[in-house]
Amino acid sequence: xxxxxxxxxxxxxxxxxxxxxxxxxxxxxxxxxxxxxxxxxxxxxxxxxxxxxxxxxxxxxxxxxxxxxxxxxxxxxxxxxxxxxxxxxxxxxxxxxxxxxxxxxxxxxxxxxxxxxxxxxxxxxxxxxxxxxxxxxxxxxxxxxxxxxxxxxxxxxxxxxxxxxxxxxxxxxxxxxxxxxxxxxxxxxxxxxxxxxxxxxxxxxxxxxxxxxxxxxxxxxxxxxxxxxxxxxxxxxxxxxxxxxxxxxxxxxxxxxxxxxxxxxxxxxxxxxxxxxxxxxxxxxxxxxxxxxxxxxx
Ligand code: GUN
Numbered sequence: 001x002x003x004x005x006x007x008x009x010x011x012x013x014x015x016x017x018x019x020x021x022x023x024x025x026x027x028x029x030x031x032x033x034x035x036x037x038x039x040x041x042x043x044x045x046x047x048x049x050x051x052x053x054x055x056x057x058x059x060x061x062x063x064x065x066x067x068x069x070x071x072x073x074x075x076x077x078x079x080x081x082x083x084x085x086x087x088x089x090x091x092x093x094x095x096x097x098x099x100x101x102x103x104x105x106x107x108x109x110x111x112x113x114x115x116x117x118x119x120x121x122x123x124x125x126x127x128x129x130x131x132x133x134x135x136x137x138x139x140x141x142x143x144x145x146x147x148x149x150x151x152x153x154x155x156x157x158x159x160x161x162x163x164x165x166x167x168x169x170x171x172x173x174x175x176x177x178x179x180x181x182x183x184x185x186x187x188x189x190x191x192x193x194x195x196x197x198x199x200x201x202x203x204x205x206x207x208x209x210x211x212x213x214x215x216x217x218x219x220x221x222x223x224x225x226x227x228x229x230x231x232x233x234x235x236x237x238x239x240x241x242x243x244x245x246x247x248x249x250x251x252x253x254x255x256x257x258x259x260x261x262x263x264x265x266x267x268x269x270x271x272x273x274x275x276x277x278x279x280x281x282x283x284x285x286x287x288x289x290x291x292x293x294x295x296x297x298x
Contacts, residue, residue: 003232003264006154008146012276015149016061019283023062026291030298034290035064036094036120036282037086041079042072042102046239051098057279063286064091076105080113087115093293094120094286099171117292120285122175131178139285144176146277147212147233148186156210156231156266158189164208166221166254168195172214172235201225219256229265235274 027033036058040051051067058065068082079101086095095118101107111119116126122141130138140148151158163180167173173193180189194204196215205211205225213221214235226232236254253270261267268274 002261004154004266005261006150006156006231006233006266006268006273008150008268008273008275008277011150011153012146012280014153015277015280016057016283019063019280019287020061022287022291026287026294027062030294032290032294033062033064033091034094034286035066035089035092036096036286037066037068037089037092039068039070039079039082039086039095039097041070041074041098041105044100046237047098047100054096054279054282057283058286061283061287063283066092072102074102074105076109079105079110083110083113087113087118092118093290094118094282096121096282118289120282120289122285123170128170128175131175134178134182136184139289140179140281141171141175142278142281142285143172143214143235143274144179145285146281147176147235147274148179149281150233150268150274150277151210151231152186154266158186158210161189161209162192162207163189163210163212164192164194164205165212165214166194166201166205167214167216167235168193169214169216176212176214213254215254217254218252219254221255221260223256223259223263226260226263228263230263232260232264232267233274234268234270237270237275 038051055065055067086092095114097110111123114124116124119127120139122139127138158180165173165176177191177193180191194201202225206227208230210231212233218238218240234253234255238252239249240252242250251271
């Protein structure tokens with residue numbers, strides 16, 4: 001029997017409506033309108049799509065959105081100048097610098113320049129450290145927090161379960177491990193992080209009650225790597241050539257969806273799975289930031 005389909009799109013819609021209501025309340029009680037600035041350097045087509053989606057979602061939630069698009073030749077110093085400006089702009093409560101950045105710009109210098117109080121991506125070392133130390137006030141990074149919400153809201157509480165994460169990136173794998181290890185709702189899991197150098201990765205993956213895949217390789221996880229009944233969360237988004245389609249490509253995840261669905265207890269689709277949850281969390285983090293600024297200023 002095919003596993004339950006976990007629709008990130010539907011769960012995210014619910015969160016976006018909750019955020020919209022709270023944005024209205026905040027505006028009514030304090031006059032503060034949450035503001036999100038997205039910064040895109042260069043013309044990577046996937047990044048352009050993601051940033052566009054983030055801004056549209058912000059506007060729909062009543063959040064002020066400002067997109068700063070800079071040419072690929074932008075220097076590191078120029079970019080740091082833009083970030084300084086946003087750090088001191090009272091209309092902006094959240095700053096997101098879309099990654100990856102063009103060659104020649106040092107990612108860590110840029111991420112460290114964002115005011116940690118506006119770091120709605122949760123990538124500043126202060127927020128990374130707070131998350132790792134289990135300090136509650138941190139902004140959780142959007143994709144792993146979205147995955148955690150998705151598990152909770154679909155009835156798959158990770159508490160006590162063995163979660164295996166495939167991938168050790170700063171954007172997904174590492175913060176995902178910190179969140180699942182936490183003591184709050186959505187945490188309390190037993191966590192294994194596996195990666196490209198793990199010996200016998202299929203055997204490690206088969207230990208999972210919850211398998212979270214963020215390895216960046218199209219359809220890498222096959223049915224033999226999944227324990228029957230496991231919950232499979234596919235974070236991957238890969239463009240693969242499809243000459244017979246209008247766009248010339250199609251999107252697939254890191255999981256071979258059709259065959260894995262036959263053994264999994266539950267599975268997320270691509271698209272319509274984790275992607276919409278990332279955006280919903282960004283909105284929720286921006287609102288949280290604006291609420292904190294209103295309280296500090298009020
Ligand atoms: N690139 C891929 N995922 C992300 C993300 O969550 N935030 C940012 N800023 N860039 C990304």
